[in-house]
Amino acid sequence: MRWFALVLIATACLVSPPDAMAHKESDAYLTLKTDPGDPHRLHGQWDIALRDLDFAIGIDSNHDGAITWGEVQAHKGAIEAYALPRLVVKGDGLTCELQATGQAIDAHTDGTYNVLTFDAVCDKNIPSRLTVVYNLMYEVDPYHRGIVTIHDGAKVAGAVLGPSHTQASLDLHEPGRWSEFTSFLVxxxxxxxxxxxxxxxxxxxxxxxxxxxxxxxxxxxxxxxxxxxxxxxxxxxxxxxxxxxxxxxxxxxxxxxxxxxxxxxxxxxxxxxxxxxxxxxxxxxxxxxxxxxxxxxxxxxxxxxxxxxxxxxxxxxxxxxxxxxxxxxxxxxxxxxxxxxxxxxxxxxxxxxxxxxxxxxxxxxxxxxxxxxxxxxx
Structure with a gap:
């Protein structure tokens, strides 16, 4: 049992995580929330890993492996131009216009993420059922996944989307728990x-x-x-x-x-x-x-x-x-x-x-x- 004990001790000796783990899947988190004061508008937040953005469009300008806030700011327009066209939000069959409102960075357990905020402005009032078409990273990573949640007050609907399953229709008033279950099952x-x-x-x-x-x-x-x-x-x-x-x-x-x-x-x-x-x-x-x-x-x-x-x-x-x-x-x-x-x-x-x-x-x-x-x- 000596070698077995030694490898367990080696695990226990490891300390805090680095900024990114190579093993970690390519994930992004998309959140849409209705605006109580404007029935035509959704507020969006899209957390995208810096490592994924660097892989897709190259934001590490000096190629030192450490992406700084300055480098993120320098590529602000490129990030918006890359991400927003790869997202479509539809209500009653009509596509809502996406307007970038800002960017920030946030630390997740697996590394640092760029936080892209935006508004989705629809011609009509936000309907009870929204369709989300998600194409981020589809051309570079077939295993990328976007965890999508839509909030309407206390009601939440969600789905997992990616290159193999790019679209979901989510009901805001009566969230379909079965569809959420099957989405996460897959x-x-x-x-x-x-x-x-x-x-x-x-x-x-x-x-x-x-x-x-x-x-x-x-x-x-x-x-x-x-x-x-x-x-x-x-x-x-x-x-x-x-x-x-x-x-x-x-x-x-x-x-x-x-x-x-x-x-x-x-x-x-x-x-x-x-x-x-x-x-x-x-x-x-x-x-x-x-x-x-x-x-x-x-x-x-x-x-x-x-x-x-x-x-x-x-x-x-x-x-x-x-x-x-x-x-x-x-x-x-x-x-x-x-x-x-x-x-x-x-x-x-x-x-x-x-x-x-x-x-x-x-x-x-x-x-x-x-x-x-x-x-x-x-």
């Missing part, structure tokens, strides 16, 4: 399927589960692993989204990388034999905090928060169950072959150890390993 599925580190952690735990003679015992081991992982990550996901627990991004992302390393290393130097589900349970708490980063920034009333959090949680479960169902039958069929025992379990685990070690170094010490991203993006 987002949860994609969060798992695009989270390479989560996938490698799960596969590392599943590799030895099929090395038995009978199918049913293998299924029982897999059920234990997946259930333990689900229980623990659901706890921290809920606590983090509700604001009860806050852990720096650097610690979370480094811990996730370390969990992948430990799970894979246990396959080649097994210290946990019969109760692999304990590894899944222990590190599931860290992965839950990683999942929570996808919902960071949501400020919703209880009903909307329940729909969003519930949908995302179910989506995460569906995403990981799909991986398990695809892996288990095929792995069981080839479990007795040299290809699986040596090529997949042993060589595959060593490859995962190498990848996870690279992730850990980059995330823990905020460095870039030359050429590493070309092997497998962080």
């Amino acid at each position: 987002d949860g599925v994609w969060h798992i399927w695009t989270g390479t580190d989560h996938i490698l952690f799960l596969l590392s735990l599943l590799f030895p589960a099929v090395l038995v003679r009978r199918f049913w015992p293998a299924c029982v081991d897999v059920i234990k692993i997946v259930s333990a992982f689900s229980v623990s990550h659901s706890v921290t996901l809920s606590l983090a989204v509700l604001g009860i627990v806050h852990v720096p991004s650097r610690l979370v992302e480094s811990g996730i990388a370390l969990s992948v390393l430990v799970a894979a290393l246990n396959n080649v130097y097994p210290l946990v034999h019969r109760r692999v589900w304990l590894i899944a349970f222990a590190f599931g708490f860290i992965h839950g905090l990683g999942f929570a980063s996808a919902l960071t920034g949501l400020q919703l009333p209880p009903g909307a928060m329940a729909a969003s959090l519930g949908g995302f949680s179910v989506g995460v479960e569906i995403g990981q169950e799909a991986i398990v169902l695809a892996f288990l039958p095929l792995a069981f069929l080839v479990r007795l072959t040299r290809f699986y025992r040596f090529g997949v379990v042993r060589v595959g685990s060593w490859l995962i150890v190498a990848i996870a070690a690279g992730w850990f170094i980059e995330r823990a010490f905020d460095v870039v390993i030359p050429g590493f991203a070309s092997i497998l993006p962080n």
Whole structure:
């Protein structure tokens, strides 16, 4: 257990997060609020990560990796010209005119964001149903997501939009909780399927589960692993989204990388034999905090928060169950072959150890390993 204890101590020694984590998804937060004094106007706030703006239009003028407020101000017009044409707000089929009103910067848990404020001015009174068309980052990042919320007094409607799902119609008077649930459910599925580190952690735990003679015992081991992982990550996901627990991004992302390393290393130097589900349970708490980063920034009333959090949680479960169902039958069929025992379990685990070690170094010490991203993006 010595190396297992050492890696856990290394995680605990990490401190505050850097300005941006390479692993963090490309997210933006769009909020629209009705104006009680002007039935034709919506007030908008669009929080866009500086790292994303730099990637899209290049706002780091001196290329030193540190974007200053002066550089943001110097590119104020370019930011507005890039972002606002990629957003359309429609009421009763008519497009509302977007007018920029200011910019600022704000610190989120995963880095610094540009806050673009604007008004959406409609020819008619704001209707009960608004259509939002969202195309930010669509030409440069297929995994970008915009978390959209519309406030009409105490009523809130929301959706997750991005390059694969660019449009949503939201009812201000009677928010559709089912549509919010399904929107975040899809987002949860994609969060798992695009989270390479989560996938490698799960596969590392599943590799030895099929090395038995009978199918049913293998299924029982897999059920234990997946259930333990689900229980623990659901706890921290809920606590983090509700604001009860806050852990720096650097610690979370480094811990996730370390969990992948430990799970894979246990396959080649097994210290946990019969109760692999304990590894899944222990590190599931860290992965839950990683999942929570996808919902960071949501400020919703209880009903909307329940729909969003519930949908995302179910989506995460569906995403990981799909991986398990695809892996288990095929792995069981080839479990007795040299290809699986040596090529997949042993060589595959060593490859995962190498990848996870690279992730850990980059995330823990905020460095870039030359050429590493070309092997497998962080």
